[in-house]
Amino acid sequence: MAAAIFSLFVLFVSLLIETSSASPATGLQIVHAERQIDLTSHIVRVYLTLKIENTGDAPATEVLLAFPPAQFDHLALVKAAVAVGKKRKKSFAPLETNPTEQPEAPNGTKYYSVSLLNPLAKGETTTLEVHYILTQSLEPFPAEIAQSDPQLVYYHDSAIILSPYHIVHQATVVKIPSNNVQSFTQVEPSHRSGTELRYGPYEERGPYSYSPIIIHFENNHPFAVVEELEREIEISHWGSVQVTEHYKLAHAGAKHRGVFSRVEYQSRPGGSGVSSFKHLLAELPPRVHSVYYRDNIGNISSSRLRTNSKKSELLIEPRYPLFGGWKATFIIGYGVPLKDFLFESAPGARFLNYSFGCPIADTIVDKLTIKVVLPEGSKDPSVEVPFVVEQSLETKYSYLDVMGRTVVVLEKKNVVPEHNVPFQVHYKFNPIFMLAEPLMLVSTFFLLFAASIAYLHVDLSLRK
Ligand SMILES: *[C@@H]1O[C@H](CO)[C@@H](O)[C@H](O)[C@H]1NC(C)=O
Numbered sequence: 001m002a003a004a005i006f007s008l009f010v011l012f013v014s015l016l017i018e019t020s021s022a023s024p025a026t027g028l029q030i031v032h033a034e035r036q037i038d039l040t041s042h043i044v045r046v047y048l049t050l051k052i053e054n055t056g057d058a059p060a061t062e063v064l065l066a067f068p069p070a071q072f073d074h075l076a077l078v079k080a081a082v083a084v085g086k087k088r089k090k091s092f093a094p095l096e097t098n099p100t101e102q103p104e105a106p107n108g109t110k111y112y113s114v115s116l117l118n119p120l121a122k123g124e125t126t127t128l129e130v131h132y133i134l135t136q137s138l139e140p141f142p143a144e145i146a147q148s149d150p151q152l153v154y155y156h157d158s159a160i161i162l163s164p165y166h167i168v169h170q171a172t173v174v175k176i177p178s179n180n181v182q183s184f185t186q187v188e189p190s191h192r193s194g195t196e197l198r199y200g201p202y203e204e205r206g207p208y209s210y211s212p213i214i215i216h217f218e219n220n221h222p223f224a225v226v227e228e229l230e231r232e233i234e235i236s237h238w239g240s241v242q243v244t245e246h247y248k249l250a251h252a253g254a255k256h257r258g259v260f261s262r263v264e265y266q267s268r269p270g271g272s273g274v275s276s277f278k279h280l281l282a283e284l285p286p287r288v289h290s291v292y293y294r295d296n297i298g299n300i301s302s303s304r305l306r307t308n309s310k311k312s313e314l315l316i317e318p319r320y321p322l323f324g325g326w327k328a329t330f331i332i333g334y335g336v337p338l339k340d341f342l343f344e345s346a347p348g349a350r351f352l353n354y355s356f357g358c359p360i361a362d363t364i365v366d367k368l369t370i371k372v373v374l375p376e377g378s379k380d381p382s383v384e385v386p387f388v389v390e391q392s393l394e395t396k397y398s399y400l401d402v403m404g405r406t407v408v409v410l411e412k413k414n415v416v417p418e419h420n421v422p423f424q425v426h427y428k429f430n431p432i433f434m435l436a437e438p439l440m441l442v443s444t445f446f447l448l449f450a451a452s453i454a455y456l457h458v459d460l461s462l463r464k
């Protein structure tokens with residue numbers, strides 16, 4: 001009897017252990033994984049297609065994406081979507097992704113969790129499209145180059161996709177910008193054809209399989225990094241939105257060695273300073289006016305503005321070409337019509353709808369600050385941005401202001417072109433405040449007038 005009870009107890013305990021060890025990771029497996037790593041610019045873009053099957057008993061509500069700690073720190077964006085509808089009517093529904101922690105993460109693995117639209121029942125499969133972006137993940141090697149050298153960089157990753165799940169079948173394609181590949185780690189089967197490296201197919205790899213690779217290749221793409229960008233967007237109910245942008249731009253590629261020869265640079269275009277950049281393109285709204293571009297010396301007249309009905313393009317040309325390690329500081333300013341960006345959501349409630357991110361194409365921003373200066377008398381500001389940003393409030397005084405203006409401050413690190421999406425700042429506004437500035441003007445004039453009359457009177461009475 002006691003033995004029977006004991007064996008029942010053992011059975012019970014072992015069952016308990018089994019169910020408690022069934023962490024969300026164990027029930028899923030990846031049937032098929034395809035990865036594409038795009039190394040053609042200085043921003044690393046990775047696309048993953050994961051066909052996931054639930055082999056466990058419990059329905060799964062989330063899928064984990066794993067990253068080595070070094071990569072996690074350079075993630076600028078992680079997006080996931082699931083295909084809905086069939087064949088012709090197929091479309092993608094975005095899924096929520098959030099950084100998350102796991103109790104037993106081998107080798108410091110970091111995670112994002114993807115929340116599924118519907119729980120995945122036992123035996124069911126779903127296909128996720130994942131897109132993530134890494135910044136500053138191409139390491140120039142050699143770290144210093146002469147003016148006539150091409151720029152070579154290292155990229156580190158794993159031939160096998162890092163995952164907490166078993167992967168049945170997988171393959172990776174790496175796209176590189178040129179035919180000049182100095183070396184790449186072989187993990188059989190792997191081969192190169194032109195500007196593509198193929199890793200896999202690999203079959204039946206267990207959870208957390210990892211196989212480090214290094215790719216050493218030529219990449220002369222402009223490594224344009226804005227170390228700091230401050231954009232001030234000032235709303236004046238008197239007809240325009242004034243935008244002022246302060247840039248601290250750097251060339252983050254291999255450092256320039258030796259002296260810069262302008263003669264060599266100009267006589268051998270395409271053969272000298274191939275990784276340097278002379279100009280950048282900023283995309284501004286269609287109806288911009290009063291555009292200026294200046295640095296601490298003064299106006300730079302070599303900029304060019306092209307406008308059509310959809311957008312305006314400002315070609316920015318710093319005073320000297322930028323080589324690796326060089327920096328340039330400048331300011332761009334412009335006005336845009338109020339009616340294009342400010343809308344009334346309800347009587348007394350307005351919102352600004354403007355673009356987040358950096359208007360210069362193909363740049364990374366280390367630290368972006370956006371300051372939205374609301375009109376005087378605005379109340380209850382609130383912000384809608386589709387990703388996490390730091391928010392705070394400030395007050396700004398300019399002449400004619402009685403109480404100062406509320407400034408909504410948004411800060412974000414590691415910003416890439418994919419962050420150039422609309423954001424909204426809502427606020428309440430009483431139109432009576434529109435009269436504040438003219439009233440101030442009128443009363444100032446009136447006071448001056450009264451003062452001069454008084455002065456004249458005093459003057460006259462003294463002469464008598
Ligand atoms: C952790 O890293 C070591 C050394 O790189 C490796 O040998 C080991 O397999 C890794 N462990 C796991 C669980 O990934």
Ligand SMILES: *[C@@H]1O[C@H](CO)[C@@H](O)[C@H](O)[C@H]1NC(C)=O
Pocket residue numbers: 290291292298299
């Ligand atoms: C710079 O250019 C702007 C716009 O073209 C102009 O208003 C301003 O007076 C110029 N400033 C100087 C110092 O030339």
Ligand SMILES: *[C@@H]1O[C@H](CO)[C@@H](O)[C@H](O)[C@H]1NC(C)=O
Pocket residue numbers: 353354422424
């Ligand atoms: C903001 O503007 C964009 C176009 O620039 C538009 O697609 C979007 O719907 C607008 N958002 C709101 C909330 O009005």
